[in-house]
Amino acid sequence: xxxxxxxxxxxxxxxxxxxxxxxxxxxxxxxxxxxxxxxxxxxxxxxxxxxxxxxxxxxxxxxxxxxxxxxxxxxxxxxxxxxxxxxxxxxxxxxxxxxxxxxxxxxxxxxxxxxxxxxxxxxxxxxxxxxxxxxxxxxxxxxxxxxxxxxxxxxxxxxxxxxxxxxxxxxxxxxxxxxxxxxxxxxxxxxxxxxxxxxxxxxxxxxxxxxxxxxxxxxxxxxxxxxxxxxxxxxxxxxxxxxxxxxxxxxxxxxxxxxxxxxxxxxxxxxxxxxxxxxxxxxxxxxxxxxxxxxxxxxxxxxxxxxxxxxxxxxxxxxxxxxxxxxxxxx
Ligand SMILES: [Zn+2]
Ligand SMILES: [Zn+2]
Numbered sequence: 388x389x390x391x392x393x394x395x396x397x398x399x400x401x402x403x404x405x406x407x408x409x410x411x412x413x414x415x416x417x418x419x420x421x422x423x424x425x426x427x428x429x430x431x432x433x434x435x436x437x438x439x440x441x442x443x444x445x446x447x448x449x450x451x452x453x454x455x456x457x458x459x460x461x462x463x464x465x466x467x468x469x470x471x472x473x474x475x476x477x478x479x480x481x482x483x484x485x486x487x488x489x490x491x492x493x494x495x496x497x498x499x500x501x502x503x504x505x506x507x508x509x510x511x512x513x514x515x516x517x518x519x520x521x522x523x524x525x526x527x528x529x530x531x532x533x534x535x536x537x538x539x540x541x542x543x544x545x546x547x548x549x550x551x552x553x554x555x556x557x558x559x560x561x562x563x564x565x566x567x568x569x570x571x572x573x574x575x576x577x578x579x580x581x582x583x584x585x586x587x588x589x590x591x592x593x594x595x596x597x598x599x600x601x602x603x604x605x606x607x608x609x610x611x612x613x614x615x616x617x618x619x620x621x622x623x624x625x626x627x628x629x630x631x632x633x634x635x636x637x638x639x640x641x642x643x644x645x646x647x648x649x650x651x652x653x654x655x656x657x658x659x660x661x662x663x664x665x666x667x668x669x670x671x672x673x674x675x676x677x678x679x680x681x682x683x684x685x686x687x688x689x690x691x692x693x694x695x696x697x698x699x700x701x702x703x704x705x706x707x708x709x710x711x712x713x714x715x716x717x718x
Pocket of ligand 2: 427429430504693
């Protein structure tokens with residue numbers, strides 16, 4: 388058997404499996420019972436028979452997947468717990484996107500926390516990460532290299548506004564993921580005083596509506612494909628990365644192409660994507676957040692998944708933590 392965070396929590400082809408509770412966390416294949424950390428498509432796959440998640444995640448899954456969001460949705464709010472097969476299960480905020488949760492499992496005197504995707508930086512659009520003391524911590528490592536140190540997001544949004552002041556006639560097309568990043572950028576723009584309508588790609592509309600329904604105020608939003616070209620002069624348009632050549636975008640003369648991503652922290656990535664204005668805004672933990680969080684949980688064991696495992700395993704090991712990669716190939 389592969390090494391695992393606990394004898395009762397193992398990696399199967401479908402995903403991380405808790406045998407006594409008979410459930411999978413963020414399974415990659417259709418299963419009977421799934422616990423979903425958040426609504427990003429690589430975690431929230433369609434078609435599971437039972438889906439347990441935070442209420443916000445269930446709403447986002449419904450908005451993105453419709454009837455394919457899965458059967459018998461079960462919402463678990465912060466501070467609530469259920470017991471399944473003797474396993475106590477609760478969710479704690481992960482600070483990644485609206486509704487994003489860490490999964491806390493307690494069984495046989497041992498507590499394991501599965502972080503899902505997370506960040507520690509403040510985000511006005513979702514509940515902040517809550518560190519949970521545990522025996523074993525399963526952490527993501529998307530940006531698990533010391534080179535990744537993210538500046539405050541407000542500082543990056545200020546750079547976008549500086550560019551608009553400098554080029555008041557040019558449309559600023561900002562590439563950002565439709566779930567989470569877009570709403571965070573919109574909220575930061577509002578905090579910075581940008582009160583004009585913000586134009587959004589069609590992929591964003593339904594997700595923004597869920598955020599609004601959950602009490603996140605985003606201000607005036609307009610569909611980009613209905614905008615007249617003259618309205619887009621000096622305006623901000625948000626669109627998923629790579630969607631910039633269709634419809635309205637083809638009508639723009641000399642747009643400023645910006646991209647909000649943690650990958651923009653390395654010049655190579657910005658250059659490769661032809662981005663004029665790279666904004667280093669990430670919804671993942673950077674290197675210092677990853678290492679700091681591992682220390683904060685007090686976990687004697689850390690399991691690293693989703694990304695650059697090696698450097699983080701090395702850093703944790705140097706601090707006396709038993710760290711390993713959690714993936715099928717590691718065994
Ligand atoms: Zn995510
Ligand atoms: Zn992810």
